[in-house]
Amino acid sequence: MPDDDTTRAPARGRPVDPRLLRYATAARGFFVVIALIGLAQTAVTIAFAWTLTRAITGAIEREPLTEVLGWLTATIVLRALLLWARDTVSARAAARVQAQLRGTLVDAVGTLGPGWLETQNSARLAVTAGRGLEALDAYFARYLPQLTQTMIATPIILAVMWWQDWISGLTVLLTLPLIPLFMILIGLATRSVQQKQWNTLGQLAARFADTVRGLSTLKVFGRHRRAVTSIRTVTDTYRRETMRVLRVSFLSGFALELLASIAVAIVAVTIGFRLMDGSLTLVVGLFVLLLAPEAYLPLRQVGVQFHAAAEGVAATDDVFAVLDAARDLRRAPTQAACADTGTAVDDRALEVCDLRVVRGDRELAPVSFTAARGTVTLIEGPSGSGKSSLLAALRGAAAFRGTATFGGVGVDVLDPATWIAWAGQNPGLIGGTVADNVALGEGDGAGESGAPSPQSSGSDRDARVRDALSRAGAAEIEPDRVLGVQGAGLSGGQSQRVAVARAIHHHLHHRVPVLALDEPSAALDPFTEAELWSQVRRLADEGAIVLLVSHRTSARAIADHVLDYSAEPAGVPFPEGVDA
Secondary structure, three states: OHHHHHHHOOOOOOOOOHHHHHHOOHHHHHHHHHHHHHHHHHHHHHHHHHHHHHHHHHHHOOOOOHHHHHHHHHHHHHHHHHHHHHHHHHHHHHHHHHHHHHHHHHHHHHHHHHHHHHOOOHHHHHHHHHHHHHOHHHHHHHHHHHHHHHHHHHHHHHHHHHHHOHHHHHHHHHHOOHHHHHHHHHHHHHHHHHHHHHHHHHHHHHHHHHHHHOHHHHHHOOOHHHHHHHHHHHHHHHHHHHHHHHHHHHHHHHHHHHHHHHHHHHHHHHHHHHHHHOOOOHHHHHHHHHHHHHHHHHHHHHHHHHHHHHHHHHHHHHHHHHHHHHHHHHHOOOOOOOOOOOOOOOOOOEEEEEEEEEEOOEEOOOEEEEEOOOEEEEEEOOOOOOHHHHHHHHOOOOOEEEEEEEOOEEOOOOOHHHOEEEEOOOOOOOOEEHHHHHOOOOOOOEOOOOOEOOOOOHHHHHHHHHHHHHHOOOOOOOOOOEEOHHHOOOOHHHHHHHHHHHHHHHHHHOOOOEEEEEOOOOOOOHHHHHHHHHHHHHHHHOOOEEEEEOOOHHHHHHOOEEEEOOOOOOOOOOHHHOOO
């Protein structure tokens, strides 16, 4: 659709990105309220100029000033109240829009899935969701109100000036376009340097996160000092970019003030000459002269506030890019169900038909299989053949072609948390207790029906955690044991079993039917491995659909089907006469 193409592109030349109104519905009412306040401010500004004119001319003519001074005081108080109201409304709107955009961003990342997230700079994404959206305070509290005020006040004040003195109105009309012209030129330069600063901040965040994550490895290989030097270099670059932004901001403010001052001086000079020759009355001349700065002030303030809001504008470009990607994914057609093979299949089975995982610019070998309740499907193949990528595709962490359905619905439109419990080769543990890791997400998941699991007491939670640890062959690990960052404090085998326990807990507690385990016994001794295999078999006998990736030949003892997933074409027959 044409309108999508126009709104999807970054709004480089637009004062307000239309996508803001689409994704942040709280901003719509904000513009209406700000417009009404801006209209009231314009009326008060004109009234203030008129009452001040009457007060000055009345003092010159020695007229009573009691009533005029009362009106003047009222306009001053009302002007202050309107400024307070504008700031209050803007601050509240900024908070609501930030919360709404941040929530929408999190939902969009969930929609795009782990596969998309793995291709992104997670540190920069975190900076965008944090500091980037916080920079919208200046955008909403100062820039947008001033922009709205300019659109309302400038033409009204110009019309009043033209009505009172057409020569002054014409002078303002001819000089006024110079300020927007310079604002556009300065704005292009500001956006360029601001974007460089924002990109550098993203690089700094990513570099720091990578360095902290791999600090132990860097120290072992003696590269930690070079990493520190690298961070220092990026920090210095960010400092220089920040100073360049400030320099452009100050210079642009000076240029706009100079232009406005010269324009007001021209109006003042023409009024002065006409007052001297008597072609203009003092009341009209003074009233128009007081309005002249107010005609230029909104435009000048827009230029000033644009620089304050530039970081927020740069951040929203990144936010809207993520939201647009999620929107496109939701609009994409869903996958068709697997073709009818003439074989009766459980309507809650996992069916994979000619699935080809996309890895970069190539596709892995196609694979087809059906996994029903109560079965263990063992996925074998050489290292690098794509076994882990197959599981990643099923849980939405990798792109693929072909079809994969669970219960007749494409897995690409299902929330992975509602139908598959997964434990990968990397345990992915977090700081906290073992119980926190095993019961990760408890109370937030949903079972097959889509209904959230009920909350339960701490004793019930502890019992479920201990049961999951026991089923994973980790009964000796205490649930209240405290772990460090990334699960520090456990051995490799223990971490792996805790990750398996987490998947089992998710399967049992949230009634998730599919249990996917990727090399769960890679770091286990034969005795512990045999105990784990017996528990996996038990889970399948209880009704689970188990997908098991393993190089261990011992896993064949519990498998109902064996899928040879290698570089060979799909359709390799299973051992013992079971077809893929």
